[in-house]
Amino acid sequence: MTLSHYVALGSILFIIGVFGALTRRSVIGILMSVELMFNAANINLAAFNRYLHPTGVTGQAFALFIMTVAAAEVVVGLALVLAIYRRRDKIYMEDINLMRG
Amino acid sequence: MIEVAVFCSMAAVALVSAVLVVTLRNTVHCALFLGLSLAGVAGVFGTLAADFLFVSQILIYVGGIAVLMIFAVMLMGRTSDLTLRQVNQEWLAGLLVCAITAAGLLRQAKGFLGKAADAPARALAAQAATKPLGRLMLGDFAVPFELISLVLMAALLGAIFFTRKEDEPKSTENGKPGRGGGT
Structure with a gap:
C-alpha cells in the first residue's frame, strides 16, 4: 500500500460527494453528499499523517476537528431543513432557492 | 498481504455505498447506505493505524450522524417521494x-x-495514538480545542433555536395557523 492508493480513494470519494451535491434534488440528499466529502478529506489527512509524518499525530488531530465541525454542520443544517419543512412543507431545492419567505 | 486485502475490501465498501447514496431514489435507503459508507471509511482509518480516528468515526458518524439522517428522512419523508x-x-x-x-x-x-x-514508521504507527492526541489537544492545540467547544455550543443553541415551536400569536396573525404550531 502506498500513499497514492489512499489519495486516490479520497479523491474518488470526494468526487462522488461533489456529484451528489450537484445533482440531488432533496436537501437531505445534499447534506449526505457533503458528509461524504468531509470523509474524503479525513482519509487524506490520516493518510498524509501516516506516510509523511509518522512520528506525530497532527493530521489525526485535524481530522478530529473536521469531524466536530461536520457534526455541528449537519445538526444545524438538519434543524434549518426541519424548520423550512414545517413552515413551507417543501424539501426540494428548486422550491426553496429564494431566500425570502 | 492482509493489509492490501483489508484496504481493498474497505475501500470497495465505502465507494460502492457512496455511489448508492447519491444515485438511489428511496431516501431511507440512501441514509442506510451512508452509514455503511461511513463504516467503510472507518475501516480505512483502521488500515492507516489511526485507532482513535477509527473509534471516533464509528461513534460520531455511524452512531450519530447516520442515525440523525435516518430520523430526518423519517420526519420529512412523504410517500410521493418514492415516485x-x-x-x-x-x-x-x-x-x-x-x-x-x-x-x-x-x-x-x-x-x-x-x-x-x-x-520504522510502521513500528511507530503501531503504537496507540490516544495519548499523543490528548497531549496535542491540551498542549499545542489548546486554543483551537477551546474554539471548537464554542462552535459546538453555538451549533447546539442554533439547532434548538431553529427547531423550537412557533409562537401561537405570531402564527394566527398571518391568518393561517403555523404548521408546526401544535394546534
Missing part, C-alpha cells in the same frame, strides 16, 4: 464536471505512487 425523480436535470453536466475533476485529482495522486511506509 419522483431525485436527480435534477443537469446531472449530465454535473457528471462531466466530476469526470474532469476526477481525472485531475487522480493525476495528482499518481505523484505519490512511490511513497510507501518504511519499517
Whole structure:
C-alpha cells in the first residue's frame, strides 16, 4: 500500500460527494453528499499523517476537528431543513432557492 | 498481504455505498447506505493505524450522524417521494464536471505512487495514538480545542433555536395557523 492508493480513494470519494451535491434534488440528499466529502478529506489527512509524518499525530488531530465541525454542520443544517419543512412543507431545492419567505 | 486485502475490501465498501447514496431514489435507503459508507471509511482509518480516528468515526458518524439522517428522512419523508425523480436535470453536466475533476485529482495522486511506509514508521504507527492526541489537544492545540467547544455550543443553541415551536400569536396573525404550531 502506498500513499497514492489512499489519495486516490479520497479523491474518488470526494468526487462522488461533489456529484451528489450537484445533482440531488432533496436537501437531505445534499447534506449526505457533503458528509461524504468531509470523509474524503479525513482519509487524506490520516493518510498524509501516516506516510509523511509518522512520528506525530497532527493530521489525526485535524481530522478530529473536521469531524466536530461536520457534526455541528449537519445538526444545524438538519434543524434549518426541519424548520423550512414545517413552515413551507417543501424539501426540494428548486422550491426553496429564494431566500425570502 | 492482509493489509492490501483489508484496504481493498474497505475501500470497495465505502465507494460502492457512496455511489448508492447519491444515485438511489428511496431516501431511507440512501441514509442506510451512508452509514455503511461511513463504516467503510472507518475501516480505512483502521488500515492507516489511526485507532482513535477509527473509534471516533464509528461513534460520531455511524452512531450519530447516520442515525440523525435516518430520523430526518423519517420526519420529512412523504410517500410521493418514492415516485419522483431525485436527480435534477443537469446531472449530465454535473457528471462531466466530476469526470474532469476526477481525472485531475487522480493525476495528482499518481505523484505519490512511490511513497510507501518504511519499517520504522510502521513500528511507530503501531503504537496507540490516544495519548499523543490528548497531549496535542491540551498542549499545542489548546486554543483551537477551546474554539471548537464554542462552535459546538453555538451549533447546539442554533439547532434548538431553529427547531423550537412557533409562537401561537405570531402564527394566527398571518391568518393561517403555523404548521408546526401544535394546534
